[in-house]
Amino acid sequence: MLDTANVTASTRRGPVLRRPTTGALVRGVVITVLVLFALFALPQLISLYYVDTMTEVAIYAMVALGLGVLVGRVGLISLGQVAILALGAWVAARLLFATSQPFPLVLLEAGVITMALGTLIGLPALRLRGLYLALITLMLAGAFSIVLATTNFPNGGHGFLGYNGSLINIPAIRRPSIALTDPAYYRYSVVVAILMFLLVFAHVRTRPGRAWAAIRQSEPAALAAGINTTLYKLWALALASFVTGIAGGVYAGAAHYLYSIDFPAQDSIILLAVVLMGGAYSMWGAVVAALLLEFLPAWLNNLGVSNDWLTILFGVGVLQVLTTAPAGLADQVPKDLAKLGRLLTGLARRGQSPAGGNAVSEETQ
Amino acid sequence: MIEVNDLTVRFGGVTSLDGMTVSFDAGTCGLIGPNGAGKTTFFNVLSGFVRPASGTVRAFGDNLLSIVHFRRARWGVRRTFQTEQAIEQLSVFQNVALIHEHSGLSRASRRADVLDAISFVGLRCDPQASVATLSAGDRRLVEVARAVVGKPKLVLLDEPAAGLPDSETEHMGEVIRQIPEQTGALTILVDHDMSLVSACCSTTAVLDFGKLIASGPTAQVLRDEHVIRAYLGTAEV
Missing domain, CATH: 1.10.3470 (ABC transporter involved in vitamin B12 uptake, BtuC)
Known part of the structure; x- marks a missing residue:
């Protein structure tokens, strides 16, 4: 048996390893919508x-x-x-x-x-x-x-x-x-x-x-x-x-x-x-x-x-x-889209900010 | 206890281990020697990756060489590799659990055993964290956690502190020293860092060109004239 004195109570609790994440829920919803779209809407369009x-x-x-x-x-x-x-x-x-x-x-x-x-x-x-x-x-x-x-x-x-x-x-x-x-x-x-x-x-x-x-x-x-x-x-x-x-x-x-x-x-x-x-x-x-x-x-x-x-x-x-x-387009495209989103958000903030482009420079670095 | 008798390994015309006869009794034992001495080859024989030309290895009364390589983890052989081999696609927990689930151990105790092993090596990260996001030192600790999870009988550590800074090497040394006491496993440490070997190993064996040139208490072995000559090419230090 190993020395487990360092194991904290929070680490031992079950949910630590099985917590549902927001990302997983979003993925589930997106996949369901895509499947329904592919099955019912796409053939009509x-x-x-x-x-x-x-x-x-x-x-x-x-x-x-x-x-x-x-x-x-x-x-x-x-x-x-x-x-x-x-x-x-x-x-x-x-x-x-x-x-x-x-x-x-x-x-x-x-x-x-x-x-x-x-x-x-x-x-x-x-x-x-x-x-x-x-x-x-x-x-x-x-x-x-x-x-x-x-x-x-x-x-x-x-x-x-x-x-x-x-x-x-x-x-x-x-x-x-x-x-x-x-x-x-x-x-x-x-x-x-x-x-x-x-x-x-x-x-x-x-x-x-x-x-x-x-x-x-x-x-x-x-x-x-x-x-x-x-x-x-x-x-x-x-x-x-x-x-x-x-x-x-x-x-x-x-x-x-x-x-x-x-x-x-x-x-x-x-x-x-x-x-x-x-x-x-x-x-x-x-x-x-x-x-x-x-x-x-x-x-x-x-x-x-x-x-x-x-x-x-x-x-x-x-x-x-x-x-x-190396992970392919399925990995790269979402990352690139997220970068683009951050860039556009930064540009939008820059347009609203009277002080100028600090926000953009920070977002795009 | 492991008794190695007349172990010989040949790769074509090269004799990697040449009639090696040695025994490792208990605790943490060192295995040292210059590059190419045959230390990793010896570990590979114990792991079943290399079939020796002759010789026997009896571990805790069993003929280790008769066990199929992937079954040796189930028997109790665990090891780390010179080039760290933590699995990047898996989380820390999954990396450690992998050995547990393929070693025939109870599923009921898996979660607790894995968390115990992670805690024992002093990993402070989230068990769900991907190994790919960890530092080199933490990845080495994941490997050691994999080596101690469950019920190991024989833990083989192949340069576990290679490339680590002094503070992390010191921590690794503390973990290695505790392995026999905490798990009951016989631990064999291969390393070029003599201070680590001295700090961890009560006994040490020395290989040179596949031959055993010395074995015994570590302090005595490190002063041995043959050992100094093997490392430095001269006995005058």
């Missing part, structure tokens, strides 16, 4: 073109979330997440054609099967880190692209692959009966994405999240703390694969028809770039990453700007983030 785009944003937010768990929480760089997405889409499409199971059940099955296969594919991660892991996962993703190009996605055919080879009268991948229209499916996708965010949130705030933080900083220190690093890395891989597999299932319903060309291996590199730009450690970063990856090209396309500029933009963006804001 935007065209069908952008409704489809926002469905893609919801899907890729899940994919970015999964990659964020690996990169931001555990420090495992995977360049194979788009292949995992394709795997989830393949499994969901096959099950949707082969069975009449409810859509949510198919999503769950797609998530679980992708989790098992994704974890298996990620086994090299147990011994590799950094560039080597990135290379291995990229090569596995490339190999999977070749397999997909050869076997194609299921389109209502028979056999294990479910591909019938016909070019006409191809049946569409079905959607849930409550979400047949595009706006309804958008809402469905947002709800699924929210559930996945809650699942990941529940992980990062509890025992696995703390273990991942330790592994990310120093594996020897994590081992010395009694953490089974192999188990927790596998856990992270499983969670990321599950979330990405679910995203793949939602993607299958959104697209109706799946083609291997939709999942090029190099997209995983772009995905990593936007996740770093958005903020790999923040869950908001996944939303920012999805907006950069899906909304920005759609918006530029609508304006008649070539998407080729995006490659340059993402390159500059990653450079900027790595040099000035």
